[in-house]
Amino acid sequence: MNSIQRKLQADQKLLSIYFTAGYPKLNDTVQIIQDLEKNGVDMIEIGLPFSDPLADGPTIQESSTTALKNGMTTEILFDQLKDIRKSVSIPLIIMGYFNPMFQYGMETFCKKCEEIGINGLIIPDLPLDVYQEDYESIFKKHGLLNVFLITPQTSDARIRQIDEASDGFIYMVSSASTTGTKEGFGSEQQEYFNRIASLKLKNPQIVGFGISNSDTFKQATSHAKGAIIGSAFIKHVSKNGVTKLDSFVKGIRA
């Protein structure tokens, strides 16, 4: 069993944190991961920066631009992560846009992930049909879960299709937005959360986008297995560097 799947069976609600690798400093990657685990974070999305992150709002865009300026590359990220499993045991996911992985070569990329101990990938611009036709077998061969996104606009039929194609969790985008754009949840989200809950999907859902504090974390996880925080965490390290991660995490769990 993949360690993401094991984690999903735990009783507690899961807190997952996204950060952009290479930000704020090129070599912060390992320390961020270690400190987040130490402070009780359940899962981490390591962002592979891209020059043109279409689905991201200003916060993650800027962190990506800075990370690339700092010199981050796919190769450097893999190098930083090569010994990560000696010190960290929680599930690690790489999240990034398709082109850098495509240039690296998907087979090589996945092989490298397996060697390091990466458990899954989130690739927002790799569509379901292309994944199934060209890449699913590679992911499986290297023990990687692929995580798909759904949004309030995704039809029930499409959600069922995505549920069928997933074997970990579904990344439930909370609202029609880019990352870090909207804060908090309104009645539209409640309806959406209820609709998804009523579908009784085989995969648990983890909510992302719009979660920045303990209130939104609670709201999101009252309907779902867990929540992902990205932009709010990027803002934290942008202001504080890789310090006070304990108070950030405590603030969410409060």
Add this chain to the structure above:
Amino acid sequence: MYNVNEKGYYGEFGGAFIPEMLYPNVEHLRQRYLEIMAEPSFKEEFDQLLKDYVGRPSPLYFAKRLSQKYNTKIYLKREDLNHTGAHKINNTIGQILMAKRLGKKRIIAETGAGQHGVATATVCALMGIVCIVYMGEIDIARQAPNVARMKMLGAEVRPALSGSKTLKDATNEAIRDWINNPVDTHYIIGSAIGPHPYPDMVTRFQSIISEEIKWQLKEKEGKENPDYVVACVGGGSNAAGAFYHYLHEEKVGLIAVEAAGKGIDTGQSAATSILGKVGIIHGCKTLLMQTDDGQITEPYSISAGLDYPGVGPMHAHLCTSGRGEFISITDDEAMQAGLMLTKLEGIIPAIESSHAFAIFENRKFNPDDVVVVSLSGRGDKDLQNYIDYFKL
């Protein structure tokens, strides 16, 4: 075989590499666009607007002095005479009618030099629909007259502040707007790029160019097919339209002219067919200028309309399959060709189009060859560039 297949690909290029947030809109468009375009009422409205509002058919003009100079028969397809000054309006008329039939109430667009932005703002004014145009902050500064035009037409021009603050980033911002406004908004993409069905839809709206060339050439030369069709290529919409009805006429040579900028090897170029590798940009798989690490790089050309790091997937396929001949032209060659056309024929071309005329210096044609050049836009917008370059 050079048209898009049922899965949205031209050979290995194309597809729809989009985040799930865009899937409902793009899928809805994909399911409906051919059916809507085939509706008699759509065709009637489209044809009528092209005729009475745009001023089509655009003339096919035999350029006598140019032909003498290069000792071959050169015809100019005068897209520069369209309302708003370029071929761009063919597509925006089509897409605004499409948007209305899809029930959309708000239009977004990206623009580089501002030609597509103006063409979009124009049709939105015509239809009374809200229009927001994303434009790189740097382009806003260097294309002031077009920014003013868009504002007069009632559009809101929003600066793209991310990345390199040019066309690529304006496109990113428009896509992000669409993600944030998925229900009421239609995105009018200005070139034959983007996720399927955009490249095919834009190409079909622009295909009026080659449809007219066929009957116009028949009138003038007694045959529908020229020996060559020449067009400049940035994203590639005017070339796509000029080539469309000749794609499968293998005897018609298709010549795509790219911007070499300051030269292929200078690091300041937009010659995607030479400098690009297969990759994904703005939702489609195509040839793309990028680093070894898959980061998209910033192109350069004196012409803002050719200043795009990718090329439409149809053109990528024409290039790698050998069906199209790709030639790259430097800034200097293009500027000289623009001046040459002005002096010989009394036509000031857009700098984009000037690239197409520069090929005659080095690419030889036979005296009895019929060569049709797509004169995609007029040079009014580029006057400042011409003034600065030639110290007029």
